[in-house]
Amino acid sequence: MRKMLKKTVVTAVLASTVIGLTGCGTSGVFSGTLSGKTGSSTKITYDGNLLDADVFDKTEKIESIIDNYYYNDIDDDTIREGIYKGIMESLDDPYAQYYTKEEYAKLQEDDSGEYAGIGVTVSKDEDTGYVRAVNILEGAPAEKVDIQPDDIIVQIDDHEITTDDDLDYLVSLIRGDAGTDVTLKIYRERDKAYHDVTITREIVEYSTVSSFMIDDKIGYVRITQFIDNTDELFQKAVEELKNEGMQALMIDVRSDPGGMLTTVVNICDYLLPEGTIVSIKDKTGKVVDEYKSTDDEYLDMPMVVLTNEYSASASEILTSALKEFGAATVVGKNTYGKGIVQSVIPLGDGTAIKLTTQKYFTHDDNDIHKKGVAPDIEVDLPDDYTYEDFQGKNDSQYQKGIEVLKEKLK
Structure with missing residues (x-):
């Protein structure tokens, strides 16, 4: 038998290539300087085509308006994460995604064939945003409840699925620690009816x-x-x-x-x-x-x-x-x-982005x-x-x- 090729993940619906970058400054992706701080605002200058002075001036104005007029409390880290996500969402790429540290950590599941989950393979239609169950693993927890191939999953616990949701992240929500429960809201087209199924996660040996x-x-x-x-x-x-x-x-x-x-x-x-x-x-x-x-x-x-x-x-x-x-x-x-x-590219601080390459x-x-x-x-x-x-x-x-x-x- 021939020697196996080295394993490389490229992408499908559930897997991605990981490309390592040494850091933003040395990668050519971004370089900039912090030139000063007034109050709660950070002044940034940048010599580039996308993030130019006009962009930073407008960002500073928006930040000032939020600071002075927004009724609710704000979290600076959440706003920053929103900026990064917004950049990726602006691309004409349904697979583009920014991952926070928590999201990226959840994605780094080993593809060795064993994990804690429910034993459902899912696929996302990028045109409709529908997430469908396409396979039910024999003997897996999902086989014990009323979920079938072609069922549409519309909610995972309290998370209502939207067209913007990244499939890999949704898979990470379905997976979890063995012995814990996950509740899926299912829509079955032929019955034209919704129903909830609660499934207890187990260690699943995934024989493909x-x-x-x-x-x-x-x-x-x-x-x-x-x-x-x-x-x-x-x-x-x-x-x-x-x-x-x-x-x-x-x-x-x-x-x-x-x-x-x-x-x-x-x-x-x-x-x-x-x-x-x-x-x-x-x-x-x-x-x-x-x-x-x-x-x-x-x-x-x-x-x-x-x-x-x-x-x-x-x-x-x-x-x-x-x-x-x-x-x-x-x-x-x-x-x-x-x-x-698609390539998943770590940003050196525990976060990452994914985009079509x-x-x-x-x-x-x-x-x-x-x-x-x-x-x-x-x-x-x-x-x-x-x-x-x-x-x-x-x-x-x-x-x-x-x-x-x-x-x-x-």
């Missing part, structure tokens, strides 16, 4: 890969997210299925929100012959990273990939690579269309952002489909995948 033999020739592997050890779990599952006589493989990434870039690259390297898997370009169009599969090994058998509208980011890298290499038939629905990379392009140099990956065979789920139908006779996408593989095996 499940597998079984569909029949004596066709194997099935589902990936629910690409975290640190998903590539190892995937390869182990496939090897076990091969030992059971597998001659064709169905890979299910429906409702997989993505995850770590190097994890999905390792899986593609295991499945595909030599070639470019994905390339990363900056805003000038320059290729800054290119990830390729080697010719050490590849899976030489018929494959199908199942997708839906919630298959995003790393899922789309896998899907596009298998499709464009001609290694698999894609069955299901057009994928989400998340082809951009790069875009990735597929094997055939396609830009899939806001477009997604189109299936080779489009299949809708039936109107009466429910969560309980998954992998069953009423799961038309799953059944079509079996049909395609059986035809390939003839």
Whole structure:
């Protein structure tokens, strides 16, 4: 077995690259001087294009008005944090975010596959702001209450979700110490009704890969997210299925929100012959990273990939690579269309910012952002489909995948 690539988090719906900066002054992001203080106001001068004298003069006027006329008490630190957040919110970037020390600390969860939480994978629609449950982990606390895939989460304890909320931060609110409770307000579209569910957090061992033999020739592997050890779990599952006589493989990434870039690259390297898997370009169009599969090994058998509208980011890298290499038939629905990379950049004082820094392009140099990956065979789920139908006779996408593989095996 080939040596694994070093793990690198790029982004998906739930993960981000961390770039280290040595400090504001030396990074070229900001430099300025404090030239004096009068009363409670700090006079700042800055020689730059964005934060020029006019901006500081206007800021000083606003501060003076607040000091003299605002009825309620103010907290200087809260106002400063609001200024930083405002800068990030002014960008035309739904993923841009400023993290306070407390927020950034909560985000630094290990992606090793174990955490204290409820066992729900969530995804955010950046157009509507809806946060949906897309997967319920088998055996997790969430499985014991009335929450289902496609439910919209509108409130976490006392926090009402808005379109401005960062998904990573919302995930950190759902997670917490084992033994504590979290209450989610859920809206179920097909019932047109709200209801609350209270879930006790537990230590969740998050196995992102499940597998079984569909029949004596066709194997099935589902990936629910690409975290640190998903590539190892995937390869182990496939090897076990091969030992059971597998001659064709169905890979299910429906409702997989993505995850770590190097994890999905390792899986593609295991499945595909030599070639470019994905390339990363900056805003000038320059290729800054290119990830390729080697010719050490590849899976030489018929494959199908199942997708839906919630298959995003790393899922789309896998899907596009298998499709464009001609290694698999894609069955299901057009994928989400998340082809951009976010970076979390620490600011040196315990805070951080996140913003879109790069875009990735597929094997055939396609830009899939806001477009997604189109299936080779489009299949809708039936109107009466429910969560309980998954992998069953009423799961038309799953059944079509079996049909395609059986035809390939003839």
